[in-house]
Structures are given as structure tokens and as C-alpha cells.
Amino acid sequence: MFDNFPLWPARASSGAANVDALYIFLVLLSAFMCAAIFTTILVFALKYRRRAGAQAEQIEGSTALEITWSVIPMFIFLFIFAWGAVIYFQERTPPRNATEVYVVAKQWMWKLQHQEGPREIDELHVPVGRDIKLIMTSQDVIHSFFIPAFRVKQDVLPGRYTTVWFHPTKAGTYHVFCSQYCGTSHSGMIGDIVVMEPGQYEAWLSGGTSVPLADTGQKLFAQMGCVTCHRSDTQGRGPNLVGVFGKPVALEDGRTLTADENYVRQCILNSREQVVKGFPPIMPVFQGLLSEEQVNALVAYIKSLGAPQPGQTTKNPSEAALQEPQESKVQ
Amino acid sequence: MASAAVIPEREHYLNQEYGIRSWLLTVDHKRIALLYLMSITFFFFIGGFFALLIRLELLTPAGDLVQADTYNKLFTMHGQVMIFFFLIPSIPAVLGNFLVPLMIGAKDLAFPRINLLSWYLYIIAGGLYLHCILTGGVDTGWTFYTPFSTAFSNTKVIEAGLAVFIAGFSSILTGLNFVVTIHRMRAPGMTWSRLPLFIWAHYATSIIMLLGTPVLAITLVLVVLERAFHLGIFDPKLGGDPLLFQHLFWFYSHPAVYIMILPSMGVVSEIVPCFSRKRIFGYQFIALASIMIAVVGFLVWAHHMFVAGISLYSALVFSLLSYLVAVPSAIKVFNWTATMYKGTITFSTPMLYAFGFIGLFTMGGLTGLFLACLGVDVHVHDTYFVIAHFHYIMVGGAVMGYLGGMHYWWPKISGRMYPESWGRLAALTVFLGFNLTFFPQFILGYMGMPRRYWQYPPEFQVLNVFSTAGSTILAVGYVLPMVYFLWSMRYGKIAPDNPWGASGLEWMTSSPPPTFNFEETPVVTWEAYDYANIPAPEEVPVER
Numbered sequence: 001m002f003d004n005f006p007l008w009p010a011r012a013s014s015g016a017a018n019v020d021a022l023y024i025f026l027v028l029l030s031a032f033m034c035a036a037i038f039t040t041i042l043v044f045a046l047k048y049r050r051r052a053g054a055q056a057e058q059i060e061g062s063t064a065l066e067i068t069w070s071v072i073p074m075f076i077f078l079f080i081f082a083w084g085a086v087i088y089f090q091e092r093t094p095p096r097n098a099t100e101v102y103v104v105a106k107q108w109m110w111k112l113q114h115q116e117g118p119r120e121i122d123e124l125h126v127p128v129g130r131d132i133k134l135i136m137t138s139q140d141v142i143h144s145f146f147i148p149a150f151r152v153k154q155d156v157l158p159g160r161y162t163t164v165w166f167h168p169t170k171a172g173t174y175h176v177f178c179s180q181y182c183g184t185s186h187s188g189m190i191g192d193i194v195v196m197e198p199g200q201y202e203a204w205l206s207g208g209t210s211v212p213l214a215d216t217g218q219k220l221f222a223q224m225g226c227v228t229c230h231r232s233d234t235q236g237r238g239p240n241l242v243g244v245f246g247k248p249v250a251l252e253d254g255r256t257l258t259a260d261e262n263y264v265r266q267c268i269l270n271s272r273e274q275v276v277k278g279f280p281p282i283m284p285v286f287q288g289l290l291s292e293e294q295v296n297a298l299v300a301y302i303k304s305l306g307a308p309q310p311g312q313t314t315k316n317p318s319e320a321a322l323q324e325p326q327e328s329k330v331q
Numbered sequence: 332m333a334s335a336a337v338i339p340e341r342e343h344y345l346n347q348e349y350g351i352r353s354w355l356l357t358v359d360h361k362r363i364a365l366l367y368l369m370s371i372t373f374f375f376f377i378g379g380f381f382a383l384l385i386r387l388e389l390l391t392p393a394g395d396l397v398q399a400d401t402y403n404k405l406f407t408m409h410g411q412v413m414i415f416f417f418l419i420p421s422i423p424a425v426l427g428n429f430l431v432p433l434m435i436g437a438k439d440l441a442f443p444r445i446n447l448l449s450w451y452l453y454i455i456a457g458g459l460y461l462h463c464i465l466t467g468g469v470d471t472g473w474t475f476y477t478p479f480s481t482a483f484s485n486t487k488v489i490e491a492g493l494a495v496f497i498a499g500f501s502s503i504l505t506g507l508n509f510v511v512t513i514h515r516m517r518a519p520g521m522t523w524s525r526l527p528l529f530i531w532a533h534y535a536t537s538i539i540m541l542l543g544t545p546v547l548a549i550t551l552v553l554v555v556l557e558r559a560f561h562l563g564i565f566d567p568k569l570g571g572d573p574l575l576f577q578h579l580f581w582f583y584s585h586p587a588v589y590i591m592i593l594p595s596m597g598v599v600s601e602i603v604p605c606f607s608r609k610r611i612f613g614y615q616f617i618a619l620a621s622i623m624i625a626v627v628g629f630l631v632w633a634h635h636m637f638v639a640g641i642s643l644y645s646a647l648v649f650s651l652l653s654y655l656v657a658v659p660s661a662i663k664v665f666n667w668t669a670t671m672y673k674g675t676i677t678f679s680t681p682m683l684y685a686f687g688f689i690g691l692f693t694m695g696g697l698t699g700l701f702l703a704c705l706g707v708d709v710h711v712h713d714t715y716f717v718i719a720h721f722h723y724i725m726v727g728g729a730v731m732g733y734l735g736g737m738h739y740w741w742p743k744i745s746g747r748m749y750p751e752s753w754g755r756l757a758a759l760t761v762f763l764g765f766n767l768t769f770f771p772q773f774i775l776g777y778m779g780m781p782r783r784y785w786q787y788p789p790e791f792q793v794l795n796v797f798s799t800a801g802s803t804i805l806a807v808g809y810v811l812p813m814v815y816f817l818w819s820m821r822y823g824k825i826a827p828d829n830p831w832g833a834s835g836l837e838w839m840t841s842s843p844p845p846t847f848n849f850e851e852t853p854v855v856t857w858e859a860y861d862y863a864n865i866p867a868p869e870e871v872p873v874e875r
């Protein structure tokens with residue numbers, strides 16, 4: 001239908017149909033409201049048009065009517081709000097075991113790196129039927145990663161990670177647009193998402209000779225000397241990082257943060273702002289010394305050091321604080 | 332026209348004094364309104380010219396008419412000129428300036444000299460912005476988003492920022508003047524519940540101007556400081572936070588939408604009762620809705636940031652509050668419609684513009700429901716859907732209201748009638764041209780075309796061609812009124828004091844009014860929109 005004049009982009013993700021359903025509901029509701037209001041105006045305009053001898057009937061208003069046409073729209077609005085909120089919650093809550101891809105945006109290109117190693121520019125290959133989570137940051141200004149066929153979009157900020165996830169359902173090639181104005185070639189900052197059948201994807205993935213991202217990170221961890229303080233066998237001058245990712249961390253200043261990607265990133269670049277309780281603030285600042293890609297590799301490595309084990313995540317912050325050496329992280 | 336010369340001319344605000352000095356040093360609110368009229372018309376056509384170049388560039392998918400950098404400057408300067416130098420001052424500084432004292436039975440605004448100062452500030456800001464345009468322009472998008480504006484753009488960001496900063500003070504002073512005037516200078520008997528809804532709308536607008544504009548001013552100063560002196564506020568490389576800028580910017584710029592639309596709602600609330608010969612339906616609900624919009628409008632700013640990286644829960648709160656602000660807007664539309672019930676309706680030009688306003692504003696408002704809706708906004712945010720939506724509100728709504736008001740009060744302002752059939756033709760042209768330009772953009776947006784794109788994938792071309800075609804029609808619709816308004820100043824039929832048989836004190840003085848508005852201070856003993864006791868004009872004056 002509408003092959004030559006489409007009204008919406010391809011539906012190629014699990015979430016697309018949900019967004020379209022709400023959109024179509026809103027279109028129908030709007031069309032109905034427009035028709036109702038415009039017809040009423042038209043009927044009044046013709047029926048009560050000025051005629052010889054006709055007198056207008058002065059009417060002050062009607063509180064009952066006012067309440068009716070305030071309260072009914074209000075309930076309709078609340079219904080739309082709730083429906084939209086449910087979809088947004090799904091869109092913003094990545095499944096736990098999603099495949100992660102790191103994205104670095106810069107004026108004016110997308111640099112993508114799979115955990116398995118392959119790097120891509122302005123092109124992203126993903127398999128049908130798997131949850132994909134993008135961990136994104138920008139080297140310069142704000143960009144926005146927009147895939148119309150998946151109905152998802154997320155601004156990509158300098159200085160921190162933002163994430164977006166999707167579940168492709170249909171093989172094909174779809175647009176990626178930068179949708180946040182970013183300078184001269186903003187409209188040239190476009191790319192393709194290539195959704196492949198799983199078999200083809202595995203073949204594509206094993207085609208190259210690239211090193212897995214976490215391995216790159218491990219090498220870097222040694223090169224940069226991180227390993228001298230953050231030892232994994234015994235306690236060093238810095239916290240042991242094994243099993244830290246995803247857990248609460250107690251800080252010197254009394255706060256307790258969850259060791260997520262943004263936390264790890266911030267610790268690597270400038271640990272002074274979030275020193276782990278019980279450790280001296282001696283870690284050098286790496287801001288400006290590491291590229292975004294290197295930071296990504298380190299984050300991927302630290303994540304690979306152990307996912308939270310069931311049972312341990314439920315520890316409350318004070319318990320975590322008592323066990324800092326094991327529980328906490330980079331200082 | 333020839334006969335006009337025979338009658339010895341009555342003295343009024345236009346002929347009391349002549350010469351450029353008498354205009355540049357005037358403290359008469361009516362003359363200042365005309366100074367504003369000329370200045371904002373000038374900027375309207377500059378902004379419109381940029382818009383036409385944008386539409387021409389988008390006729391084809393390739394970037395072929397202008398360079399990418401030029402295109403980026405065009406949409407930036409189109410937005411900044413139209414918003415800061417046309418829309419925000421449009422109705423308040425022209426019609427509001429002219430009418431607020433007249434409608435409440437005052438001799439002038441509370442602070443006539445501050446009123447003149449506000450115009451000079453506007454001119455200084457406008458001059459600075461023109462200089463910025465002529466010496467290279469600015470390419471940040473009208474929103475000045477950081478860190479692009481503070482660390483990456485190579486254009487005249489500081490100059491543009493300062494121009495907008497100064498223009499902000501012009502708007503603060505206008506708002507201050509209105510608030511004080513409405514509180515202190517109402518004629519005897521002109522109680523709050525007898526105020527025309529135009530005044531209520533301007534009261535609400537003034538509150539936003541007073542409370543919101545300083546935040547924009549501070550934000551722009553911070554942008555300038557970071558750009559000039561590398562003070563780390565918004566740029567993460569300097570330890571700042573780019574989202575902080577967006578919060579501060581939208582804290583003003585969302586309420587600014589209501590600065591643009593509320594006065595238009597005020598205009599429509601005057602026109603609809605007049606041409607229906609009826610008192611307005613639900614007076615106090617419309618008045619209250621204006622105030623509610625002004626207050627709740629301050630609590631919805633982050634709905635511009637649903638994909639910017641704010642927390643899930645704050646997004647929920649701002650989505651919910653955005654739906655709340657939709658309720659008073661809906662109330663107004665229903666009340667205008669109900670006002671027509673059992674009226675005697677004539678289809679004069681101002682009424683056609685009012686119909687146009689209600690139609691386009693309704694569509695703009697309903698598509699606002701899509702954008703306030705978290706699930707849908709993620710997809711349509713920063714696409715042409717947003718462009719279409721806010722043009723329906725700010726051009727379809729605000730400009731239709733402005734033009735409707737200009738036609739409605741033109742006899743009072745100029746003392747002449749405009750040619751009615753040309754007026755109707757122009758109203759129709761604007762309405763059709765507008766819809767052809769902007770309706771296709773809703774579809775383009777849902778298809779996924781991002782905003783601020785100099786070139787685009789070929790599948791978007793058909794709808795862009797429609798849009799560009801519409802923009803040429805729209806341009807004709809906007810030029811027409813300027814031509815016949817100018818024509819009517821010399822050749823138009825002499826306007827009677829109250830050509831429409833309208834209620835309101837402004838119609839009880841002569842056209843054009845004398846310098847101090849009323850021969851003697853009026854005493855009000857009747858309710859607003861007292862159409863039961865005002866005879867309809869035998870025949871609405873028509874110039875053929």
C-alpha cells in the first residue's frame with residue numbers, strides 16, 4: 001500500500017509497530033476533533049449568517065459545558081500520556097543481555113565498533129532477532145542517532161554516554177540520520193543500518209581478523225599502567241576491578257553510585273570527582289590523553305571482568321561500603 | 332478620496348505634528364506602535380526572504396542552490412529574525428501598544444518614555460543583528476545549542492547573542508509597561524471583569540515577558556562568556572554541561588511560544604464576538620485560560636528534551652504537565668466556536684482571519700499532543716513534524732491573528748478602510764498557501780526527514796516540492812496586505828469611528844484617535860462585549 005507515496009517509513013523493529021499504533025490513534029483522534037470543530041463552525045457560520053431582521057441571542061456561557069469540555073479532553077490526554085509513557089519506558093529500558101555496540105560520533109561521521117572487534121564507519125551491520133544496545137558518545141558537539149525504520153532516536157552527547165536499543169525484525173538496509181544540528185555537513189552525517197539474517201551476519205562478523213574490543217581494552221589497561229594499581233589477584237593501591245561493574249560503589253564524599261558505563265568512564269577520565277571510599281586520590285587524570293575509542297575499549301574490558309552475580313547485587317549500600325576493597329573500583 | 336481634502340481636517344495623533352523629529356522623539360503610544368509596525372514589517376520581509384531561499388534549496392534533494400554553510404545560516408537567521416524581531420514584538424508591541432491604553436480608557440501607557448526606550452532598544456538590537464547578517468551571519472540554529480555555539484561555530488555567535496539579549500530588554504520593558512498600565516490606569520468602572528479579553532491576553536503575555544526573558548538574557552550572556560573567555564559552563568571539555576544550556580534556553584523559549592500565541596488569542600476573542608454580534612461565550616473561562624497558559628507554560632520546558640538525555644522520570648513529569656497546558660487552549664477553541672451559536676455572522680476579512688486562526692491553531696494544538704506524547708516524540712523529535720507543528724502554531728496561529736487584528740483595527744489606526752474584497756482574497760491566499768506549505772511537512776516528518784537538512788534522500792522530494800510551491804503562494808498572500816494597506820492610507824475610504832459596530836472603548840473615540848485618546852475620560856457602566864446594546868452597522872463598509 002502507498003508504494004509510491006508512503007505515509008510512514010519501513011517497520012523494521014519490534015518497537016516500530018507500537019509507535020505506529022499510537023501514532024495512527026492520534027491521527028484518527030485529531031482528524032475526528034478537526035472534523036467536529038470545523039463542521040460545527042461551518043454549520044454555525046452558515047446557519048447563523050447575517051440575515052435581514054435577525055437578532056443575535058445573547059448567551060453568557062455555561063459552566064456545565066465548560067466543565068464538560070475541560071474534563072473530557074483531560075481524560076483523553078491522560079490516556080494518551082499513559083500510552084506514550086509505556087512505549088517510552090520500553091524504548092528506554094534495554095534488555096539485560098543485549099549485544100553492545102559502541103558508537104563515537106564526530107563532525108560529521110559515525111564510528112561504530114562491535115564487541116567482537118569489527119569497526120565500521122557510517123554503516124552498522126546487525127542481525128535480525130537480537131537485542132542491540134548502542135553505547136554512544138560524541139567527540140565534539142551534540143549529535144543524534146536516528147533510525148526512522150526503528151522509530152528510535154537518542155541524542156549523542158560529548159563527555160558522557162547515552163544509550164539506545166532496538167530489536168530488528170526485518171532484513172534490509174535502512175537510513176541512519178543525524179537529527180541534531182551539528183554544523184556544516186549535518187545533512188551529510190547519514191549512514192545505513194544493514195539488518196542481516198543471523199547466518200549471514202555471523203559470516204560477516206567472522207570475515208575480518210579484528211581483535212575483540214575487551215582484548216584491546218586489556219592491552220591498553222597494561223600499556224597505560226592501570227594494572228599496576230588495579231590488580232586483579234591481590235589488593236593494589238587502587239580498588240580491585242573484578243566483578244565491580246553494575247554494583248553500587250561507596251565514595252569518599254558519602255555518595256553511593258552504581259558502577260555503570262558513565263561511572264566507569266568518568267573514573268577513567270577524571271577520578272578525582274568520585275574517589276572510592278578508603279582509597280587515596282592518587283589516580284592521574286586521563287582526560288585528553290585517551291581517545292573516545294580507547295575509553296570505550298577500557299570500559300568494555302572492565303565490564304568483561306565480571307558481570308554482577310545473582311545475590312550480590314541486592315547488597316545495600318552500607319554493606320557495600322564496609323567491603324570497599326572488593327566492592328569498589330577505580331579510585 | 333478627493334472629497335477628503337475638502338473637509339477641514341480634524342486634529343488627531345497622526346497630523347498633530349509632522350516631521351521626522353516628531354516621530355523619533357514621540358512618547359505617544361500610538362505613534363510608537365507605528366514605529367514598531369514599520370520595524371517589524373521590515374524584519375518580517377527579511378525573515379520571509381530567508382524562508383523562500385530555504386524552500387527553493389529544498390526543491391531538489393541535492394544541495395545545489397546555496398552552499399551548506401549558507402543554508403545553515405539561512406535557517407538560523409530565518410528563525411532568529413522571525414522569532415526575536417518579528418513574532419515576539421508583533422502583536423504586543425504594535426497592536427498591544429496601540430490598543431492597551433485605548434481599551435482601558437487611559438491616555439497613554441504608564442511609562443511613555445520607557446515605551447519609547449523599548450523601541451530604541453529594539454532598533455539597537457535589530458541594527459546589531461542586521462550588521463551580523465551583513466558581515467557573515469550566524470549558523471548555530473536559532474536555539475544556540477552548546478557546545479556547538481560556544482566552541483565550534485566559526486560565525487558571529489557573540490554578535491547575534493548580544494542582539495537577542497538587547498531585544499530581550501525591549502520586550503521586558505513592554506511587558507512591565509503593560510502590567511503597570513493594566514493595574515493602575517483603568518478608567519472609572521473598568522473593573523477586571525469588564526476588561527476586554529485582548530487585555531487579559533496581554534496581561535498574561537506580559538507576565539511571561541517579565542519572568543521568562545531575563546532567564547534567556549542570562550543564558551545568552553553565559554554563552555558569550557564561554558565563547559569569548561572559555562569559562563566552563565556548558566562545554567564538557569571545560570567541565571560544563573551542555574544539557575544545562577538546553578534547560579535554561581527552553582525555560583524561556585517554551586513560554587516564548589505563549590508570548591507569540593496568547594496575544595493572537597486575544598485578537599480572536601475580540602473579532603469573533605464582533606462579527607457574530609454576540610457577547611463572548613464563557614468570558615471568565617477564556618480569561619482564566621490565558622492566565623493558566625502563562626503559569627503552566629513555565630512548567631513544561633523539558634518536553635523539548637525527551638531524547639536529549641534527561642532521566643526517564645523527569646520526562647514523564649514534563650509529558651504530563653505538557654498535557655495539562657493543552658486543556659486551557661482547548662477551552663478557548665470551544666468557547667470561540669460556541670460564541671458563534673445563534674449569532675448573526677458576517678464574513679468580513681478579520682472574521683476570515685479568525686476562522687483561519689481557529690482552524691490552523693486547532694491543527695497545531697492537536698499535533699502538539701503527538702509531541703507531548705513520549706512514545707511518539709522519540710520518533711518525530713527534530714524532524715519536519717516538529718517544523719510543521721510549530722509553524723501551525725506560530726505562523727498559522729500567531730500570524731493569522733496578527734493579520735486579523737491589523738485588518739480589524741486598521742480603520743482605527745489609519746482612519747481609512749482597506750479594500751474589503753482584496754482583504755478577503757489575501758486571507759484566503761494565506762490560508763491555502765500556508766496549508767500547502769506546511770501540511771506536507773507533517774508527513775515528511777513522520778517519514779523521518781530530519782530538520783535543518785541541506786540535502787536529503789530522494790524519497791522525500793515529492794512532499795518538499797508541494798511545500799515549496801505552497802511557500803510561493805504564501806508569499807503572495809503576505810505581500811498583498813502590505814500593498815493595499817499602503818494604498819488605503821491615501822486612497823482608502825474614510826473610516827467612521829466605529830465601522831464594525833464593535834464594543835470596546837477604542838471604538839468610542841474618533842478614527843484615528845486624538846493624541847490623548849479620549850476627549851474626556853470615559854466612565855464604564857457596561858460589561859465587555861455588550862453587543863445586545865450596540866446597533867449593528869447598516870452595512871459593513873465595503874471598498875470595491
